Amino acid sequence: MKQIRILVLLLQLGLLIAGLTAFWIPQGVSFLTHDTQLGSLIHQQEWLETVDTGVQTIDRSYPFIWYGTDWMVFAHILFAILFYGLYKDPIKNQWLVHFGIIACLLIVPLALIMGPIRGIPFIWQLLDCSFGLIAGIILLLLNQRINKLTTN
Numbered sequence: 001m002k003q004i005r006i007l008v009l010l011l012q013l014g015l016l017i018a019g020l021t022a023f024w025i026p027q028g029v030s031f032l033t034h035d036t037q038l039g040s041l042i043h044q045q046e047w048l049e050t051v052d053t054g055v056q057t058i059d060r061s062y063p064f065i066w067y068g069t070d071w072m073v074f075a076h077i078l079f080a081i082l083f084y085g086l087y088k089d090p091i092k093n094q095w096l097v098h099f100g101i102i103a104c105l106l107i108v109p110l111a112l113i114m115g116p117i118r119g120i121p122f123i124w125q126l127l128d129c130s131f132g133l134i135a136g137i138i139l140l141l142l143n144q145r146i147n148k149l150t151t152n
Helices: 002-034 045-061 063-082 084-088 095-118 122-151
Strands: none
Touching: 002 045, 002 063, 002 084, 002 122, 045 063, 063 084, 084 095, 095 122
16 A cells, blocks of 8 residues: 555656646746757757747747646646545545546647647657656556555
8 A cells, every 4th residue: 555655646746746847937948948958968959949939939928828838737736636536545546547547648649649730849749758658657557556455
């Protein structure tokens, strides 16, 4: 049971961190573009500079656009809270694991369909898919451990 709770907390923390970072998109993009070597490491510096220009323009001229991402943050917080049911009673709430696995699987087609439509380089699409992969691994481990509880 302890391992299950640790995995649930890890999943909740990941959801919170991934969501809350959207409150600081202009600052985060500027930091990645100007204060790290990320762009050079993955040969995407020109793309990061383009994104930074767009983000800073939106932030200066149309800050109300961020209201949409505020709701995305809210959804991440809600999902983190939702997974508390799994922490409290993993057997009764195993459906949350299945829900999470489905959500993680759906990240891949969303990224690979909408990425090209929005002009996102493939490497960034893969980065987005990696979030689903990481959370999916945690959820599969959770499912395995919960199944062990139900068979004992």
